[in-house]
Amino acid sequence: MKKVFLMAVISLGLLSCGGGQTEAQVGQYTTIEVQELYNAGSVAKGEIVEAEIKMKNTGDYPLVIAKISAACACTVSEYDQEPIQPGETTIIRASINTDETGNGVIRKPISVSANTRPSSTVIMIQATVLD
Template sequence: MKKVFLMTALSLGLLSCGGGETEAQVGQYTTIEVQELYNAGSVAKGEIVEAEIEVKNTGDYPLVIANISAACACTVSEYSEDPIKPGETTIIKASVNTDETGKGVIKKPISILANTRPSATVVMIQATVLD
């Protein structure tokens, strides 16, 4: 339901941009290429894992990232809200504060909600937190 609401909000936002041409149009779906696992390797407890996730628009229409959500409060995402043209890439920055995680192997999912089918793509940030 949340995904439907976000896509509706994105669609209404694009429709309300009157007066000028918009790069992305409602109903245009594209495809993306993204590495679905970011492995940070071994890190010390308390270290901040900085992940840079490259997303490439492999489709024929502009890629519009509507939202990026994390499964926990310890992950923060930063991304461009501008449409990404076909063939171009963007970087999503995410960080995991290992002070807020357990020890051992951790996996923190990031969901990218965009004008793709399916609308959500999950990227897993993984690390081994050492004492």
């Protein structure tokens, strides 16, 4: 009788853990749709380039952005740190202070690490800085 009771408790515990899968779990990879080049056009030296990049979760599991890193100190990025559910879109905001860049065409990469394959996606922000 004790064995039956113990098995029932273990089974109930396992079944209660497999609910609606709204949270991301280790090993769940998803896919994304993102514009990998953001062209800000021509800007004056000293202007702040503000980029808003849409990223859509096109997979079956929540998208978890682990980290966003920029190639230089002149780029700052903001992103939603909560999991993005399948079918939903998030915005990555990045800015480039052109006082800290050269003139002419600039290209600043932002690397997004997430639960995708490959795990890193590079988004390029481009602008032509005029003196």
